[in-house]
Amino acid sequence: xxxxxxxxxxxxxxxxxxxxxxxxxxxxxxxxxxxxxxxxxxxxxxxxxxxxxxxxxxxxxxxxxxxxxxxxxxxxxxxxxxxxxxxxxxxxxxxxxxxxxxxxxxxxxxxxxxxxxxxxxxxxxxxxxxxxxxxxxxxxxxxxxxxxxxxxxxxxxxxxxxxxxxxxxxxxxxxxx
Amino acid sequence: xxxxxxxxxxxxxxxxxxxxxxxxxxxxxxxxxxxxxxxxxxxxxxxxxxxxxxxxxxxxxxxxxxxxxxxxxxxxxxxxxxxxxxxxxxxxxxxxxxxxxxxxxxxxxxxxxxxxxxxxxxxxxxxxxxxxxxxxxxxxxxxxxxxxxxxxxxxxxxxxxxxxxxxxxxxxxxxxxxxxxxxxxxxxxxxxxxxxxxxxxxxxxxxxxxxxxxxxxxxxxxxxxxxxxxxxxxxxxxxxxxxxxxxxxxxxxxxxxxxxxxxxxxxxxxxxxxxxxxxxxxxxxxxxxxxxxxxxxxxxxxxxxxxxxxxxxxxxxxxxxxxxxxxxxxxxxxxxxxxxxxxxxxxxxxxxxxxxxxxxxxxxxxxxxxxxxxxxxxxxxxxxxxxxxxxxxxxxxxxxxxxxxxxxxxxxxxxxxxxxxxxxxxxxxxxxxxxxxxxxxxxxxxxxxxxxxxxxxxxxxxxxxxxxxxxxxxxxxxxxxxxxxxxxxxxxxxxxxxxxxxxxxxxxxxxxxxxxxxxxxxxxxxxxxxxxxxxxxxxxxxxxxxxxxxxxxxxxxxxxxxxxxxxxxxxxxxxxxxxxxxxxxxxxxxxxxxxxxxxxxxxxxxxxxxxxxxxxxxxxxxxxxxxxxxxxxxxxxxxxxxxxxxxxxxxxxxxxxxxxxxxxxxxxxxxxxxxxxxxxxxxxxxxxxxxxxxxxxxxxxxxxxxxxxxxxxxxxxxxxxxxxxxxxxxxxxxxxxxxxxxxxxxx
Numbered sequence: 002x003x004x005x006x007x008x009x010x011x012x013x014x015x016x017x018x019x020x021x022x023x024x025x026x027x028x029x030x031x032x033x034x035x036x037x038x039x040x041x042x043x044x045x046x047x048x049x050x051x052x053x054x055x056x057x058x059x060x061x062x063x064x065x066x067x068x069x070x071x072x073x074x075x076x077x078x079x080x081x082x083x084x085x086x087x088x089x090x091x092x093x094x095x096x097x098x099x100x101x102x103x104x105x106x107x108x109x110x111x112x113x114x115x116x117x118x119x120x121x122x123x124x125x126x127x128x129x130x131x132x133x134x135x136x137x138x139x140x141x142x143x144x145x146x147x148x149x150x151x152x153x154x155x156x157x158x159x160x161x162x163x164x165x166x167x168x169x170x171x172x173x174x175x176x177x178x
Numbered sequence: 179x180x181x182x183x184x185x186x187x188x189x190x191x192x193x194x195x196x197x198x199x200x201x202x203x204x205x206x207x208x209x210x211x212x213x214x215x216x217x218x219x220x221x222x223x224x225x226x227x228x229x230x231x232x233x234x235x236x237x238x239x240x241x242x243x244x245x246x247x248x249x250x251x252x253x254x255x256x257x258x259x260x261x262x263x264x265x266x267x268x269x270x271x272x273x274x275x276x277x278x279x280x281x282x283x284x285x286x287x288x289x290x291x292x293x294x295x296x297x298x299x300x301x302x303x304x305x306x307x308x309x310x311x312x313x314x315x316x317x318x319x320x321x322x323x324x325x326x327x328x329x330x331x332x333x334x335x336x337x338x339x340x341x342x343x344x345x346x347x348x349x350x351x352x353x354x355x356x357x358x359x360x361x362x363x364x365x366x367x368x369x370x371x372x373x374x375x376x377x378x379x380x381x382x383x384x385x386x387x388x389x390x391x392x393x394x395x396x397x398x399x400x401x402x403x404x405x406x407x408x409x410x411x412x413x414x415x416x417x418x419x420x421x422x423x424x425x426x427x428x429x430x431x432x433x434x435x436x437x438x439x440x441x442x443x444x445x446x447x448x449x450x451x452x453x454x455x456x457x458x459x460x461x462x463x464x465x466x467x468x469x470x471x472x473x474x475x476x477x478x479x480x481x482x483x484x485x486x487x488x489x490x491x492x493x494x495x496x497x498x499x500x501x502x503x504x505x506x507x508x509x510x511x512x513x514x515x516x517x518x519x520x521x522x523x524x525x526x527x528x529x530x531x532x533x534x535x536x537x538x539x540x541x542x543x544x545x546x547x548x549x550x551x552x553x554x555x556x557x558x559x560x561x562x563x564x565x566x567x568x569x570x571x572x573x574x575x576x577x578x579x580x581x582x583x584x585x586x587x588x589x590x591x592x593x594x595x596x597x598x599x600x601x602x603x604x605x606x607x608x609x610x611x612x613x614x615x616x617x618x619x620x621x622x623x624x625x626x627x628x629x630x631x632x633x634x635x636x637x638x639x640x641x642x643x644x645x646x647x648x649x650x651x652x653x654x655x656x657x658x659x660x661x662x663x664x665x666x667x668x669x670x671x672x673x674x675x676x677x678x679x680x681x682x683x684x685x686x687x688x689x690x691x692x693x694x695x696x697x698x699x700x701x702x703x704x705x706x707x708x709x710x711x712x713x714x715x716x717x718x719x720x721x722x723x724x725x726x727x728x729x730x731x732x733x734x735x736x737x738x739x740x741x742x743x744x745x746x747x748x749x750x751x752x753x754x755x756x757x758x759x760x761x762x763x764x765x766x767x768x769x770x771x772x773x774x775x776x777x778x779x780x781x782x783x784x785x786x787x788x789x790x791x792x793x794x795x796x797x798x799x800x801x802x803x804x805x806x807x808x809x810x811x812x813x814x815x816x817x818x819x820x821x822x823x824x825x826x827x828x829x830x831x832x833x834x835x836x837x838x839x840x841x842x843x844x845x846x847x848x849x850x851x852x853x854x855x856x857x858x859x860x861x862x863x864x865x866x867x868x869x870x871x872x873x874x875x876x877x878x879x880x881x882x883x884x885x886x887x888x889x890x891x892x893x894x895x896x897x898x899x900x901x902x903x904x905x906x907x908x909x910x911x912x913x914x915x916x917x918x919x920x921x922x923x924x925x
Contacts, residue, residue: 012408014396014426016800017816018268024812025252025274031811042424046825046860047436051429134254136265136401137408 003062003145004080004118005173006132007155008055012139015040015053019131019140026119026130033106035116036131055131055140058083058104058116059164059172066096066105074113080144081173082120087112101168118142145173227680228734229253230261230665232332232657233269233276234803235354235376236401237665238262239673239735240270242658242680250274250658250681258735260402260669261377267399268801268816275812276656277684281881282639283653284685293629296646296879303688303696306650311700313633313649314345317605323347324567326606326633327590331617333662333677334637334654334690335610337707341694342608343564344706349571349604351585353617356905362515364581364903365529368767370542371757373583374515375551375668381746382406384546387507389418389500391442391532393516396426398798400517416507418500420445423795423823423868424861433500439793439866440522440784440909441490446531447781448486449501451478453538456498458505460540466751468537469758470766470777477778489781508539510546523898523907526581527779530767534779537763543748550747552740553668557722559715561706574600579904580773586904588897591618594627606633610690611654615643616805616872619894619908637690640809641879652693655683661691661712664719664730670745672738674723676716676730775902784898784910786865791845791912792828793866796890805872808883819887821857823868829858832915841916842867844893849920851876854888867913 015038023035036057043050064083066075074089075096085096085105090112097105097113108114119129123142127133132140143150155161160178224246230239231253239259243251253273255262262270286306291297301309317325323346328338330352339350355363363373374380382388383406395404407427411417417431420442428434437445453459454475464471483494490497504511513535519525533542541547571585574593579586591614594604607628618624628634628647636648645651654660658680665675683689695707709715717727725736747754755761759768771777787793801816802808822842824834834840839853852874862868873887898907 011430012412014404014430014800016268016396016399016404018266018271018399018800020816021268021272021801021812022252024815025271031275031815034815042859042861044860046424046863047434049424049429049434049860051424051426051861053426053429134265134271136267136399136405138405139408 002080003173004060004082004123005143005145005152005175006057006060006118006129007141007152007161007175007177009139009141009177010052010054011177012137013053013055014137015055016136018134018136019055022130022134023116026122027117029114030109033108033114035114054176056102056164057131057174059102059170059174060116060118061170061172063169063171065099065101065168065170069095069099071095078120079124082118082123084117084120085113085115101165101170102172227678228256228675228731229657229677229680230675231266231270231273233273233807234400235331236261237667237675238266238270238401239665239675240266241734244680248681250277253658256675256735258673258733258737259675260671260673261667262401263405265401265405267401267404269399269803269807269813270401272801272810272812272816273658275810276639276807277658277681279640279809279811281641281809281879282656282684282687283641283645283651284687285653286686287648287651289649293649294625294647296877298651301650303686306652307693307697307700309650310633310635310697314606314701317632318346321602321605322568324349324569325602325604326608327351327571327604328608328610329353329587329590329612329614330610332611333657336663337691337694338608338610338637340561340706341698341703344698344703345701346565346567348567349585349590351571351587351590353587353612353614355584356582356586356588356903357520357617357619357908358518360582360584360903361519361525361900361905362517362529362532363583364526365531366515366533367583368526368530368581368758368769369533369537369764377402377667377669378515378517379548379551380512380514381546381549382410382512384510385410385415385507385512386510386546387416387418387504387512389420389504389511389513390427391420391514391516392521393514394421394423394425394427394797396430397800398517399800416503418503422863422866423797425797433496433503435492435496435500436863438489438491439795439863440786443524443528443531443779443781444481444486444489445492445497446528446535447478447481447779448483448497449504450474450531450535450538451481452483452498452501453505453535454478456501458502458508459538460508462751463509463540463748464538467748467754467756467763469760469762469764473766474534474778481781489783504539507546509541509544511539511541512536512547513539513541520900520905521907521909522784523900523905523910524779524782525900525905525907526902527776530770531779534765537765540748542763543746543754545746545749549670549745551668551670552672552742553666554672554674554723554738556664556666556674557719559709559718561708564706575904579902581769581775582903587614588618588906589904591624591627594630595623596630603630605631607631608635608637609644609648610637611639611806613642613644613805616889616891619891619897619906621892622895637693639687640806641877642805643875643877646877653685653687654690654693655687659683659687660689661716662689664716671740673735674720674725674730674738675735676727678731770902773902787912788845791914793909794842794844794890794893794911794913795866795868795909796871797868799870802870802872805875808872808875808886809880811882814882818882819855820870820873821855821887823857823859823862825862825864826858826860827864829856834858834915841919842888842893842913843916843920844895845912846895848893848895849916850874850888850892851920852885852888853919
């Protein structure tokens with residue numbers, strides 16, 4: 002099982018619903034977020050292109066955060082989801098420095114926090130909160146090992162990219178183009 | 179929008195930490211709602227109660243999830259609701275922030291100092307009600323009850339409306355009419371005999387081509403249409419966006435027409451010219467249903483794409499190509515009427531042109547065009563008949579705004595400023611949930627009106643600018659803590675939805691129904707509220723439509739079958755009598771002609787910005803609703819201030835840098851009260867600047883919103899009034915840049 006997420010940049014309007022849904026679902030303190038919106042504009046008026054992305058931890062299969070964690074607090078869990086064991090985390094920030102996606106932050110309680118793909122929901126067969134709330138259905142979550150999953154089908158039929166592939170992290174968040 | 183921001187710089191805001199000072203009152207029974215066994219699903223909610231959202235007018239139905247300790251955890255969409263389809267927008271999802279906001283109004287307040295200087299004393303509810311009742315009785319005695327008006331936005335207005343009607347005034351105005359969608363209702367009623375209404379009857383889900391004029395879906399998060407646009411485009415629908423700004427939806431459009439602002443009418447007329455003279459219009463539909471086609475044909479004869487090019491800067495071939503795109507999709511095409519359409523003062527006529535274009539394409543009453551919505555015949559709890567008022571606001575405007583279908587908030591405001599020409603001016607305002615200082619154009623005029631009042635009562639959840647001027651402030655609990663009237667939705671399928679409290683009201687706050695009933699009782703008008711409490715009223719009403727309060731508390735939303743199979747009444751060219759004078763779709767409007775207005779819309783050149791000034795265009799951000807969310811901790815976290823969008827060429831001329839703060843000054847020398855951050859972007863035309871509405875709060879009781887960004891409302895001092903219905907055109911203001919503050923203005 003390899004959990005992954007695809008964000009459809011053609012559908013995403015950058016409304017940030019995913020951000021606030023994650024904050025309430027996971028009780029992320031106001032002032033912090035586990036996912037965020039990026040807008041990339043290119044061109045000169047009136048020849049313009051805009052790409053909008055909902056970004057988060059890339060749940061890398063070759064995760065620098067896991068490798069650099071001195072206490073093994075950062076670890077791989079079900080379906081390859083990268084998690085932080087709060088009690089094991091000493092807040093040394095090695096993972097923050099090593100993450101090429103800037104996906105981690107220090108929780109006010111002292112440990113490092115980030116996206117969990119809402120594993121507590123996924124284990125019950127639900128989508129992550131961001132996916133379930135998205136008004137334009139711009140996000141697809143599923144198992145890449147299941148060829149019949151929505152995400153496998155989308156990846157097979159659509160053009161896609163991942164972020165900073167040159168970092169060699171084998172990310173599991175993809176962007177449909 | 180918090181884009182490209184280093185996460186480590188992500189704005190730090192103190193935790194909410196608002197302790198729950200809640201205390202139960204006998205008004206609320208929290209044993210209702212769907213209760214799960216505590217351990218049914220670990221980590222899940224303990225209880226969920228139905229609601230419909232109050233953060234914008236879309237009123238999506240949802241569920242409020244509370245934890246075992248009774249704390250509100252999150253709000254999610256209701257699966258059976260056609261407004262949300264189970265998914266709320268960011269504002270709805272962040273609704274819990276409205277409940278948690280520690281800056282909320284907490285107890286009734288009575289003014290002790292001068293109006294506007296924010297000095298109040300705490301009062302008991304009884305004291306506040308007595309103060310209001312005495313004030314209202316005095317106005318009724320000295321001037322007549324019709325000299326009191328209600329301004330309202332939101333659910334509570336219904337109860338204060340009943341209070342006012344019982345008292346003897348029908349002057350009930352919502353800024354959502356004359357400051358927003360009024361012109362489109364007038365334009366469509368004049369053409370089709372029916373308005374667009376809310377939610378708009380647009381069948382985006384099944385359309386093949388959607389045309390947007392200035393509408394920026396995705397940035398305005400009208401939930402239903404945003405969802406349906408994504409569905410329609412996934413099925414291959416094309417979008418044509420006309421906007422001087424490269425909006426989010428423009429970026430997703432097949433055609434973006436970067437029009438010169440204020441020239442949309444010329445484009446609409448040229449499109450009609452192409453459809454008619456290239457024979458692309460729906461001939462069978464027009465022959466069957468339309469009145470005045472030959473008049474229209476003659477009217478637009480000279481309005482060629484070449485003519486429009488000189489006005490709009492849109493190339494003739496693009497005008498032709500987009501007209502053909504619409505015709506190819508016809509009748510499954512929507513020229514969207516938009517929502518906030520009070521732009522230039524000829525807005526009813528522009529929306530007439532939009533309606534006529536839809537008629538030429540045969541989209542009204544057709545799948546993928548405009549559907550025929552239906553709602554449940556819903557009876558309100560009976561009450562004695564209201565007295566007939568001696569006069570209404572219209573008497574202040576003899577011979578003007580003849581097609582205004584609803585009261586004009588701006589008209590009542592103007593008729594409050596005393597003048598020798600009128601024998602009676604308004605003496606009392608009740609303001610429910612609308613921050614008129616930011617909502618009405620021309621603030622100086624609004625403040626003059628307020629200072630002329632004998633009594634102003636403000637009902638709100640938050641201390642807004644308007645509350646600072648109130649004589650009495652009544653703190654309403656949020657929608658998550660109260661019952662309101664049933665949401666009776668007019669949609670493809672009729673539905674009703676219940677809002678009930680998920681938690682007891684925090685502090686000494688109360689629902690609007692309780693306040694209105696309490697004031698009525700003080701004034702011997704209690705018989706207009708002939709129910710013990712709202713639960714009794716709602717239960718009676720629900721039983722008339724085959725359900726009950728008990729059932730609705732469990733299911734939240736109830737769907738009904740349509741009574742008539744006429745979702746698309748013109749699909750097969752069946753006979754249909756339109757509600758117009760001729761019984762036809764009026765391309766040539768007899769109603770306009772009868773009242774002395776142009777029966778066919780004309781292009782009028784609007785004023786252009788003087789040298790060194792730029793047209794002020796304003797709009798929405800997806801995470802905020804006007805100024806009412808500006809202090810919501812969750813939503814402020816997503817966007818805490820607005821910026822002014824400036825084209826790079828303009829920035830170079832003025833030597834501006836990204837993120838620098840400056841002030842905006844308009845053509846009348848009015849300077850923004852607060853500075854605003856510069857955003858240099860190719861996404862805006864060189865002749866315009868753009869800012870998101872709802873920022874620049876000057877009430878320091880809003881700890882997060884105070885002084886953040888600038889207010890476009892400050893700068894809208896020139897108003898182009900629509901002669902047809904009194905809409906306040908607000909897009910004719912021009913601003914320049916200033917590098918120092920204006921003179922100190924007290925607020």
